[in-house]
Amino acid sequence: MAELIQPRVLKGFRDILPQAEIVRTNLMEKITGVYRSFGFVPIDTPVLEYSEILLRKSNGETEKQVFRFLDNGKRDVALRFDLTVPFARFTAEHESELYFPFKRYHIAKVWRGEKPQAGRYREFVQCDIDTVGSDSAASDFEILNIMRTALAEIGVKDVTIHVNHRGIFNRFLAKLGIAEKSEDILRSVDKLAKVGQEEVKKELVEYTGSEEKASEILKYIAGAGDFESTLKMITEMSGGANEDSDRMAEIYEMMKAAGIQATYVLDPSITRGLDYYTGVVYETFLNELPSIGSVCSGGRYDNLAGLYTKTKLPGVGASIGLDRLIAGLEQLGKLESRGSYLDAEIFCMDKNLVVYYQKVAAQLREKGVKVEVFPEAKSMKAQYAVTDAKKIKWGILIGSNEAEKQAVTLKNLETREQFAEISVEEAAAKILA
């Protein structure tokens, strides 16, 4: 016999066992339900694409992390590292087959060869939504509304969504005469929560060459408390009302119209680093566990697919980081868990009745009961080990007595209450009650 191979997964990858996968699936299904209910539709794209397509816009960091190789036909290919670049390529390629505004969701795996660390894997799931082909307050607001609704749907109601507008910030920098430094400044401001005000100020002084300008920036990003006061302040600091501040105000009016404004704060320190964004940007923190970072973020960009088509497609999107969110919910003890999707188990008490058990199972399924038949007459201890692991509420016991009377004994496996020798119909009714 050949030597055994050590069963193992690659570094940074993992298996997900049933208990955890049921939780994950449940979250994904709820998020999907919310995305759909707001009019988003699914697409699918290949996990493998031409490297040229995936990497053209990327920075060196991405190149280092991507799984890239030559396929059997010597094509330079790579596993996607996000769902946005494939969506941009998709939109350009199928432009004439789509309608606009086009609203798609895509919940799927992506791969990055990052250094594995606690809660960070090389294979993970992103839950993306984007609306392309509309530059409007309604589209911006819709994404913000969905983020809140999706998180609430999975039981995460204690969240704050931090919103900002990159356009207003850019106007403010221009007014200070330091627009050309914006990239450095954005990167610096983005680190505020991580490195603290002192450190950021030091950097800002360096970039702007002015203590005063650095102070102005810190004042700007500190905000002024509530949404309206902050909006008023940053509008003034950026030179007075303009289309960007008007947009932000309109979004806030929509929040109030929908009665959900309490979930959002206007936080001028949110910049989302990336050059990519041009309008609203947002990050979401669990109030009880802000330390794990943003579990859902995104923003508005003015040109999704500029690498592939001359058509300018403005859009707005968000992505829920499922694995980080699950890690957070686990820490908070908020993960609903179940062992299976079953209502009942028909125990195998008598090997002469294995055919009869199938008849009863068919009758119960006819009534809508989700039931499995234990396949062999093993010890009851072995059978209960399975119903325990699968967290099955109802047991159906059929020995020769029951079989003779065409009856079943129904047992609540949680309370141990028994209903002896009742009909299959009665059992179904109790199970489904």
Place this chain on the structure above:
Amino acid sequence: MAELIQPRVLKGFRDILPQAEIVRTNLMEKITGVYRSFGFVPIDTPVLEYSEILLRKSNGETEKQVFRFLDNGKRDVALRFDLTVPFARFTAEHESELYFPFKRYHIAKVWRGEKPQAGRYREFVQCDIDTVGSDSAASDFEILNIMRTALAEIGVKDVTIHVNHRGIFNRFLAKLGIAEKSEDILRSVDKLAKVGQEEVKKELVEYTGSEEKASEILKYIAGAGDFESTLKMITEMSGGANEDSDRMAEIYEMMKAAGIQATYVLDPSITRGLDYYTGVVYETFLNELPSIGSVCSGGRYDNLAGLYTKTKLPGVGASIGLDRLIAGLEQLGKLESRGSYLDAEIFCMDKNLVVYYQKVAAQLREKGVKVEVFPEAKSMKAQYAVTDAKKIKWGILIGSNEAEKQAVTLKNLETREQFAEISVEEAAAKILA
């Protein structure tokens, strides 16, 4: 500006547009629902694994087709080409964390660099179920029952599931004294539908060296009509009742007990080529479109994870080939299609009302209506283009008249019937009726 990149996917890969992806998702969700209702639970495994693990057991054909490369850490890795090998590795690795019998489903993508041809892609979805840790008629029957139930659930009721037992066939060959030729014979018999009786007979004469034995084999695989007669015949031809023929008889009794025997034929010509199988084997054909081949197949094996653990894990499983099934249903015009998951669209008729539209949307969602707001005051033609593409039944029209009265006009976009200036509550009731 940089030159545009031609947006395109790799040869043999494809995008799936919303209309088609909604259909695919719908089928997967229904299949998942059936798998769950019979007690199967989900797992997840990495798409990328050590080549050593994926390929040890494979033949040269698989090696040629697999996407294999060295990752950045110089590890020899490959994309999985099926869900069975990763499941075997998973079961061995997590043996002590699992309970047995362990019943798992896994619906996910796999990759094979096959020559692309009509309906064959290099990336496709498999819908697998397996029960490991039980060698019993109940487990065999359960898989056969699920195949039928899952196909019925997605509207495919006109199917025949062809069942056979490899053990009985092996006994028959042993009785003829040609057991050592079984691999060649299996391969030959497996081609019957493709190449015809004459050709198979020629090969069989060659392998067995005897016209008579070849005729016996052809008689065996032709069966004897109904399930019971065929079982009787092959039992006799293989030397009389034995545990394999008893198993087949017990499975048939279970089919009758569940009242579903009409879907199954005992077809001794089904062998499923692979050495892998040791017990029942099955293939499923659409009665209206047998030419596309088997849409769902599988069988019993006696040792799932022998490469990775000394524990002998017998099992039984099946896989639905989703993409082939979809191709078949498409040809038969049997694919349900919808453009979105929405009930209603709030049209944007007046740009001064964009905030108010969000208020009405919030009220409708409160009642359970799935609604989107058209985000900008584009032409009604442009707005109807979207509601047409998304196949939305209800339109909600709110101009200044309606807004003043806190009312809406509801329009059935299919029949064009209108309900002028009704309350949001009335509109919700009509939409959900």
